Amino acid sequence: MHIIQVAIECTPIIKVGGLGDMVSGLSRALAHHHHVEIIIPYYSLIPLPLPTKILKKTLFSYSFLGKQKVAAVSYEYDGCTLTCLELHSQHELFATSSVYTPDDALRFCAFSVAATAYIQQLESVDIVHIHDWHVGLIAGLLKSHAIRTGKPSPTCILTIHNFAYQGECSTQILASSDILAPCLQAYQMQHSPQSSVLLQGAVTHADHITTVSPSYAREILQNHSSKDVDQAIKNKSQVFSGILNGIDQQVWNPATDSALKTNYDSSLLNQPQEFLAKKRENKTHLYERLHISAPKEQPCLCVISRLEEQKGLTFMKLAILHAMEHGYTFVLIGTSGNPNIQQQFVNIQTSVAHSPNIRLVLSYDETLARLLYAAADMICIPSLFEPCGLTQLIAMRYGTVPIVRATGGLADTVKPLVQGFTFSQIKTHKEFYNTLSLALHVYQQNPEWWFQLIKNGMHASFDAASMADRYLDIYRKAQAKL
Ligand code: ADP
Numbered sequence: 326m327h328i329i330q331v332a333i334e335c336t337p338i339i340k341v342g343g344l345g346d347m348v349s350g351l352s353r354a355l356a357h358h359h360h361v362e363i364i365i366p367y368y369s370l371i372p373l374p375l376p377t378k379i380l381k382k383t384l385f386s387y388s389f390l391g392k393q394k395v396a397a398v399s400y401e402y403d404g405c406t407l408t409c410l411e412l413h414s415q416h417e418l419f420a421t422s423s424v425y426t427p428d429d430a431l432r433f434c435a436f437s438v439a440a441t442a443y444i445q446q447l448e449s450v451d452i453v454h455i456h457d458w459h460v461g462l463i464a465g466l467l468k469s470h471a472i473r474t475g476k477p478s479p480t481c482i483l484t485i486h487n488f489a490y491q492g493e494c495s496t497q498i499l500a501s502s503d504i505l506a507p508c509l510q511a512y513q514m515q516h517s518p519q520s521s522v523l524l525q526g527a528v529t530h531a532d533h534i535t536t537v538s539p540s541y542a543r544e545i546l547q548n549h550s551s552k553d554v555d556q557a558i559k560n561k562s563q564v565f566s567g568i569l570n571g572i573d574q575q576v577w578n579p580a581t582d583s584a585l586k587t588n589y590d591s592s593l594l595n596q597p598q599e600f601l602a603k604k605r606e607n608k609t610h611l612y613e614r615l616h617i618s619a620p621k622e623q624p625c626l627c628v629i630s631r632l633e634e635q636k637g638l639t640f641m642k643l644a645i646l647h648a649m650e651h652g653y654t655f656v657l658i659g660t661s662g663n664p665n666i667q668q669q670f671v672n673i674q675t676s677v678a679h680s681p682n683i684r685l686v687l688s689y690d691e692t693l694a695r696l697l698y699a700a701a702d703m704i705c706i707p708s709l710f711e712p713c714g715l716t717q718l719i720a721m722r723y724g725t726v727p728i729v730r731a732t733g734g735l736a737d738t739v740k741p742l743v744q745g746f747t748f749s750q751i752k753t754h755k756e757f758y759n760t761l762s763l764a765l766h767v768y769q770q771n772p773e774w775w776f777q778l779i780k781n782g783m784h785a786s787f788d789a790a791s792m793a794d795r796y797l798d799i800y801r802k803a804q805a806k807l
Pocket of ligand 1: 343
């Protein structure tokens with residue numbers, strides 16, 4: 326099959342969260358048996374040249390607020406082709422200091438138009454797989470092209486990585502492309518057609534829609550808001566599936582991860598003392614790096630997360646208090662796009678700067694995050710909602726026990742008291758506090774059970790290859806219009 330993936334993040338070239346990880350993991354897994362090309366925007370944030378071979382460079386034009394020039398530079402990337410679109414005549418749109426900005430609808434629509442023009446030049450494309458609202462315009466543009474030319478368009482698959490972000494914008498932005506009026510209509514809000522929702526149109530036009538876990542798919546369908554997008558997705562419930570994300574087992578591998586002080590893997594699980602000694606060496610290294618002086622016999626609880634309301638910020642702060650009260654280590658690494666939230670965490674960071682056991686690292690640091698997955702004993706993911714979540718999957722692979730809120734993909738991947746600990750209530754904090762206390766108790770009083778949790782987590786396999794198999798099924802069914 327000739328499969329195109331279009332997204333605005335792709336690890337390791339440009340990543341903010343799990344979207345980039347999923348796009349590259351899925352593409353690499355599919356590329357074992359299929360021809361896969363990933364299309365992303367060229368941001369000036371991406372350092373050039375990429376450390377990989379250029380396969381081709383093409384110049385062409387697209388129509389968005391007039392005729393615009395673009396270069397497509399295709400690189401070899403782990404069995405896939407990675408194509409960066411450099412919007413030459415609108416280059417300011419991607420000359421930003423961060424991936425996400427307040428003008429995202431305009432920037433990502435410009436990219437979507439350029440990406441569609443590029444796809445239309447390619448031969449025999451079977452699948453165009455678009456990720457999230459950012460590139461939702463592509464679904465309507467492909468349909469417009471098919472209507473204009475009378476030729477069938479490639480099968481279009483949409484994956485919703487987070488239903489909370491839908492891409493509301495002025496309809497004028499979409500109308501600046503050459504989308505046909507009947508196709509544009511699917512994006513427009515019924516009661517205020519001058520406004521559009523990119524995800525809504527994409528849902529309507531796509532041949533199949535997926536989201537990143539079965540529970541989250543159910544949560545989306547049970548959503549009772551009065552928004553048009555909810556109705557759009559209910560109308561497509563026959564072609565809407567929840568497919569669990571998997572992690573790329575080569576990229577996330579404690580046996581080979583160069584960020585670790587000492588590597589280890591699940592083959593050591595039958596020698597518990599040696600296994601735990603390896604984790605302890607990583608812990609020692611982490612404590613030296615962060616000047617933590619707390620005893621290493623006590624557990625280390627970590628948080629590795631974007632700092633946004635969705636992620637359960639109040640619970641994170643409560644976990645800090647719990648760690649202070651019980652004298653174990655707490656390390657958070659995270660950043661926020663919201664200056665108020667960032668400031669709140671800077672304030673906490675300053676107040677615990679000299680604490681022996683609490684550290685907050687408020688930056689994006691892949692190397693430190695990897696060391697933390699290996700060094701920590703537990704990871705806390707108290708999300709209010711979570712489409713899938715990758716950090717619990719990575720943590721389990723690194724032998725770190727998850728403590729999660731039972732929602733969306735977290736509920737689908739962490740079996741309570743088998744692989745980790747779960748809580749549900751968000752209106753009161755008692756259950757969460759008790760869950761932390763239970764985890765601490767098992768760690769301190771029942772090492773055999775604790776080790777069994779580690780083992781069960783490491784043996785659970787949420788890999789990108791299984792995810793790719795599920796997507797191939799969907800691609801085939803959607804192509805056959807089953
Ligand atoms: P989301 O996509 O909602 O942010 P996920 O759990 O799906 O959440 O994915 C988060 C990804 O981002 C993981 O790969 C995690 O390791 C990484 N990550 C999050 N925050 C940081 C950070 N501050 N530094 C390094 N990596 C981070």
